[in-house]
Amino acid sequence: MALWRRLRALPTWILPVALGAVLLMLPVLGLDFSASRQIQLACILALLVSGLNLSLGYAGELALGQAAMYAAGAYTAGMLSAAGHTDIAVQLAASGLVVLAVGLLTGVAGLRLGSWSLAMTSFFLVLLVPDVLAVFAGRTGGRNGLSGILGPTLFGRPLDPTGFYLVIGVVLVAWFAVMRNIVVSRHGVALRVLKQSPVLASSMGISAFRMKLLAYALGAIPAGLAGALFANLDLYVSPEAFGFTLATTVLAASILGGTTSVYGALAGAAVMQFGPSQSSRFQEFALVFTGVFLIVGGVLVRGGLADLARKAVTRLDRAAGLTPQPASGTEGTADIPPIKGATLAVEDVSKAFGGNRALDGVNFRAAPGRVTALIGPNGSGKTTLLNMVCGFYRTDSGRILLDGERLEGATPHRVARAGVARTFQTPSIPDGVTVLEAVAAGRYSTDRASVLSAVLRLPGFRRVRRADREEAERMLALVGMGHLRGERASALPLGMRRLLEVARSLIAAPGVLLLDEAASGLDEDEVDRLAELIRRIRAAGGTVVLVEHNFRLVLDLADDIVVLAHGQVIAQGPPAEIETNPRVLGEYLGAAQEVA
Structure with a gap:
């Protein structure tokens, strides 16, 4: 338990950084071709899953279009390469922009129709991929696939297998850093509020339409990046790689790993990539295997592997005596500044x-x-x-x-x-947020900080985050709940949840x-x-x-x-x-x- 106490004293970003470093160092440790390929495919799948987690797990919007975004990114990169533009950085940027545009266009249409329309729109988008490619067969190769893709380069230098492995690793680590910064920011809390109730989000000044569209469009970006990497991995893409089986695989990996987890996407992708690959008959019964994983993740492992990990950490904390003690504070003594009331x-x-x-x-x-x-x-x-x-x-x-x-x-x-x-x-x-975060969410529309500033942790974002916390602390003191600031908000008794709502409204x-x-x-x-x-x-x-x-x-x-x-x-x-x-x-x- 002494070792566990020392580990828990480390900053929370240490473990992800260490795992990322190990991932990047694997080729130096003598990784063979077969294992290297499986790891690269798992990383590509993890990018797809993380995008779905953002829209489904955090925003609560079921969208099955990851496979279509994946295809858009792959064909964008493939056609650029076949035309002589082999720089992988250019291809990644172009693929990201293309899928962002596709995500915005399809997202606007789906969300405007309301209800389950986005799920159906994105589902039909996957079914339309082969037909769309066939219409532009002169450029895409149609149903025969796109060949003639040249080997990737980086800033004019050809990439060998080890170099391309490192590119995949760096893209994966960079995206997960971006997603982590979004999820733990006020935008991540706003997404959880939206998932809990669009009515609640609207009453707090959050545009439900724009927030859902933001989550869907941002979730498309890693799919586009994954498509560009996949096109350069085999130097060939065909419509069969982007069908319904892939869409269900991504969904299964998301549920199995944990939809409301940043790093659960990695766990789910690893299981779906390495597990089924051990069966020689997987391709024949792919949907059966995927269905089994969906049932396991959705019924037997509710919350996914990430939730099991959280519970294990909680038990270890309790055993080590690390359960946080309620902080003392001056309850009910905070001042209310003059309010400009309206008639x-x-x-x-x-x-x-x-x-x-x-x-x-x-x-x-x-x-x-x-x-x-x-x-x-x-x-x-x-x-x-x-x-x-x-x-x-x-x-x-x-x-x-x-x-x-x-x-x-x-x-x-x-x-x-x-x-x-x-x-x-x-x-x-909303579930998954602390009392302090739930109250601070009430300031989302009164003091703005862009998603980009949250990703890059710019001074403006830090200023707003500091103001959010200070005001939330003051509101909690007003309702006598300052000592509960770190508790899970949804676990509070009814009376305290009502007082928390008052504090959230007043902030x-x-x-x-x-x-x-x-x-x-x-x-x-x-x-x-x-x-x-x-x-x-x-x-x-x-x-x-x-x-x-x-x-x-x-x-x-x-x-x-x-x-x-x-x-x-x-x-x-x-x-x-x-x-x-x-x-x-x-x-x-x-x-x-x-x-x-």
Whole structure:
């Protein structure tokens, strides 16, 4: 265990760097041709799998087009080589740009159609590869394949087998460094938020369409690089190499290695490359073998080999006494800086779903420095109204204004960027992120840092990351959860997840904060903590709209109360007036119920 403690004290990047160095040194150690070829093919497959992990594992978007992107990269490199452009660096750059363009074009089409359309679009793209190649048979060789590919060079010098092996190794290591930097950055957390719920992502100012397209297009790049390397490995490419069998192999390797893992792609690719190659009849029963691996990875090894490795590390940490202890902090004492609250006006808003009229001529106004409560029985239209304010539903009639600017018709992520933040009845917390990361994700749209700056770790990215952490620490202190900053967010109890949602919404300093039953599921201490936080937000100048069933809490916090019943406003006024309103007592509390 002493050795394990020393190993865990090392920076986390040491092991990947060491493995990369070993990979690059293997030719020097006397690697034979057969083993060298298998390793090169495994590296090429790992590039394909990593691209799928980015779109499927992190963004939650099933796309089976890796084989088609692979073909595009291979034929781009092959045709360049056959035309005399043999420099592998040029071919890699060209293949990457071509597949990026293909990924953007097919991704836009698939995502615009919605639902499973991207999966189907990318699947049919794989089926179309032979036909597309046949149409341009004069350049691609059609169904007979592309021959005449010249040996690769690098900066004018021919590459021998060892040199080309090193090129493959360097490309693999470089791509995985790029992917790792993306995944552990705020963009990686945003992808996990998107996978958890596109609705949640939109409410945080993240464009679900653009983020899905980004993941799909970036995931195409390693496939293009892999295609260029494959074309130069055998100096021949044919349509048979890019069919349905390859697509299922990539999917099986992704699931077996772990879709939400950077290095799981390497493990899955190694198993799929070295395992089946031991069977002389694999080619005949390739789909059967692949199906078995899919079942093993999807059912028997849920989370893949990467998840098994994480669990093993956790057990070793526990045995070595390395389980992190909760950090102490000044809970609930952080200051809330002045908030520039906005005026939210709902004017004569109506909404019907078929024959059901959910809202009918609703009017209310929420002002800065005040808490406006929306109350009413279940089905009265409270959450529907919040969804309309946030842009998830379109109004049938009426206007929704934020400081005089119209919101109706705006997309949810634009409403969020305009300054409207909210929590949900059921807390939605992305899996695989810490409490600190979950709260920091709320700043994604308020302080920008490009993907390129995240990849290169530029000063601008470092500045934004530092600000994200500092603000997240402050928000966690406000809700009394600073000691949980390193815990897995999705494993928290319901009450703490609700408080975490409040912190995530507040971190963006919104002009209007919509709280949808935020006190539901909280214990008495947590309710008091939430109430005190809402008072401090109000005192700082924030605009709070509170949807709540805890009538006593509403009376204690609200400056104005709007009562809904059957989609209409039946009463509106200060707590003292609403508390004694006969119609409110009848519709909301029940005619026979007394208010204590």
